[in-house]
Amino acid sequence: MLDQSLLNQSRAGLSEIEAEYIASSLLRICPPVSPQQTNLEVTNLLNEHPDLISVAVIEDNKPIGLITRNIFMEGLAKPFHHDLFDRKSCIAFMDKDPLIVDNNMSIQELSFKVLGSGRKTLNDGFIIIDENGDYLGLGSGEDLVKVVSFLQAEKNRLVTESINYASVIQKSFLRSSREDMSAVLQDYFMHWEPRDKVGGDYYFCKKFDDGFFLALIDCTGHGVPGAFMTLIMASFLDHILVEDNRHDPAGALAIMNKKVKLALGQISQPAAEGFDSDRFSAKRNGQSDDGMDTAFCWVNTQNNTLTYAGAKTPLFYIDSTSSNMQLMEPDRKGVGYVDTPMDYEWTNQELLLDKGMCIYLTTDGLVDQIGGPKKIAFGKKRFSALLQDNYLKPMQEQEVIVMQAYYDYQGKQKRRDDVCLMGFRY
Incomplete structure (x- = not known):
C-alpha cells in the first residue's frame, strides 16, 4: 500500500x-x-x-x-x-x-x-x-x-526554494552599492526589478575620496543564468576598481572584457594564441557566448566631471539650462562576447556637471518592452519624453511616473526582460 x-x-x-x-x-x-x-x-x-x-x-x-x-x-x-x-x-x-x-x-x-x-x-x-x-x-x-x-x-518546491535563496544572495551583493549610493547622492532613485525572482540586471556603486564609480549592467539572459552572470561580473568589477583605473571607465571595460572572455573560454582562435584556453573552459568549438551590456561612469566630485564609457548602453542627461533630453551614445560592442575582440578599446566621453543636472541610465528591458495599442517597443523616444516632462520633480517621484507608464504600456503583454533604471540629480 x-x-x-x-x-x-x-x-x-x-x-x-x-x-x-x-x-x-x-x-x-x-x-x-x-x-x-x-x-x-x-x-x-x-x-x-x-x-x-x-x-x-x-x-x-x-x-x-x-x-x-x-x-x-x-x-x-x-x-x-x-x-x-x-x-x-x-x-x-x-x-x-x-x-x-x-x-x-x-x-x-x-x-x-x-x-x-x-x-x-x-x-x-x-x-x-x-x-x-x-x-x-x-x-x-x-x-x-x-x-x-x-x-x-517537490521538484517545484526545491527549485523555488533555491531561487528564493539565490535572490537573497543577489540582493546581499547589491547592499553595499545601495549604501554607497545613499552616501554620495542626495536626490536619486534606483529601480531594480528582475523579470523573475533573480535576474541578469545589476547595478554597482562604489565611493572613493575623490568621487564615485557607477555601473549599470545587463548580463546575458535573465532568471538563474542571468543571476549567475551578475555574480561573476560583480566579483570582477570589485577587483578591477582596486586600482586607480576607476578614473578610466573605458580602460575598466577593456580589463573586464579580457577577464570575462578568459574565464568563460570565449576566445577566438587568433586571440587565443599564447593562452591556454583549456585552462579556463572545457569548451572549445562549442564555447558559450555570454557577456554584458553596460555603462561605466566615473564621477569626479573634485572637478565636477562625469566620465562615461558605454557598451551598448547609452547615458541620458538633462542639463540645468535646457529641458531637452540629450544622449551620450555607447560603443556598439558588448563586453566579453565571442565577437568582441580581446583587445577592443571602448571610448571615454566626458561631461561637465553643473548643479541640478539630471543623469539617467537604463537597461534595455524598459525600452524594448512590447506593449501599447500597436504592440511595439516602449522605446527611447517615449522614455526621453517622460523624463523631459517630469525632470523637475524629485527623483523618486520620477521613478514612480516612469514605472507606472511602463506598466500601463506593457498591459497584458508578456514581460520580456529584467528592468534596471536609475537617475540622480547632481
Missing part, C-alpha cells in the same frame, strides 16, 4: 526522494491465483477483497497474466456464462500481456512504461516482481499518479 507519508512535505533533496520512491514503493500485497484455479474461485476471491482492482495469475511463482475485476465481472455477467465458465481455468479471462516491472525500477522509467502501454495499465495496474522474476504484488495507476504528482511538487 502507498505510504501516507508520501503526502507529507519532505525536506530531503530531490535525488534522495527519487531514490526512495521506486516501483517497490507502490507495492500492494495482493493474493494471486494459479492457472489451476477456476473462475468461481476468482469470483470468490474478488468478493472477499472488494478493494482488489486486479488479480495476478502466477505459475511457479512467475507471473503469466492479469485478471482485471471489471472485465472479469462483465464477462461472467453475460447470460449462461456462469454455467459455462465457473468451473473452467481462470486464464479464460486473463490478460496475457500485462505490464511487468522490476521492483527497483525508477518512478521515471516506470512512468514512461505505463504511458507507453496505454490507458489499460493506468486503469488495471501492473505486476511487480523481484530480481529473480518472482511475483511480489501489484501496483496501481492511481498510486503512480500520486507519486509522480508528489515528485513534481
Whole structure:
C-alpha cells in the first residue's frame, strides 16, 4: 500500500526522494491465483477483497497474466456464462500481456512504461516482481499518479526554494552599492526589478575620496543564468576598481572584457594564441557566448566631471539650462562576447556637471518592452519624453511616473526582460 507519508512535505533533496520512491514503493500485497484455479474461485476471491482492482495469475511463482475485476465481472455477467465458465481455468479471462516491472525500477522509467502501454495499465495496474522474476504484488495507476504528482511538487518546491535563496544572495551583493549610493547622492532613485525572482540586471556603486564609480549592467539572459552572470561580473568589477583605473571607465571595460572572455573560454582562435584556453573552459568549438551590456561612469566630485564609457548602453542627461533630453551614445560592442575582440578599446566621453543636472541610465528591458495599442517597443523616444516632462520633480517621484507608464504600456503583454533604471540629480 502507498505510504501516507508520501503526502507529507519532505525536506530531503530531490535525488534522495527519487531514490526512495521506486516501483517497490507502490507495492500492494495482493493474493494471486494459479492457472489451476477456476473462475468461481476468482469470483470468490474478488468478493472477499472488494478493494482488489486486479488479480495476478502466477505459475511457479512467475507471473503469466492479469485478471482485471471489471472485465472479469462483465464477462461472467453475460447470460449462461456462469454455467459455462465457473468451473473452467481462470486464464479464460486473463490478460496475457500485462505490464511487468522490476521492483527497483525508477518512478521515471516506470512512468514512461505505463504511458507507453496505454490507458489499460493506468486503469488495471501492473505486476511487480523481484530480481529473480518472482511475483511480489501489484501496483496501481492511481498510486503512480500520486507519486509522480508528489515528485513534481517537490521538484517545484526545491527549485523555488533555491531561487528564493539565490535572490537573497543577489540582493546581499547589491547592499553595499545601495549604501554607497545613499552616501554620495542626495536626490536619486534606483529601480531594480528582475523579470523573475533573480535576474541578469545589476547595478554597482562604489565611493572613493575623490568621487564615485557607477555601473549599470545587463548580463546575458535573465532568471538563474542571468543571476549567475551578475555574480561573476560583480566579483570582477570589485577587483578591477582596486586600482586607480576607476578614473578610466573605458580602460575598466577593456580589463573586464579580457577577464570575462578568459574565464568563460570565449576566445577566438587568433586571440587565443599564447593562452591556454583549456585552462579556463572545457569548451572549445562549442564555447558559450555570454557577456554584458553596460555603462561605466566615473564621477569626479573634485572637478565636477562625469566620465562615461558605454557598451551598448547609452547615458541620458538633462542639463540645468535646457529641458531637452540629450544622449551620450555607447560603443556598439558588448563586453566579453565571442565577437568582441580581446583587445577592443571602448571610448571615454566626458561631461561637465553643473548643479541640478539630471543623469539617467537604463537597461534595455524598459525600452524594448512590447506593449501599447500597436504592440511595439516602449522605446527611447517615449522614455526621453517622460523624463523631459517630469525632470523637475524629485527623483523618486520620477521613478514612480516612469514605472507606472511602463506598466500601463506593457498591459497584458508578456514581460520580456529584467528592468534596471536609475537617475540622480547632481
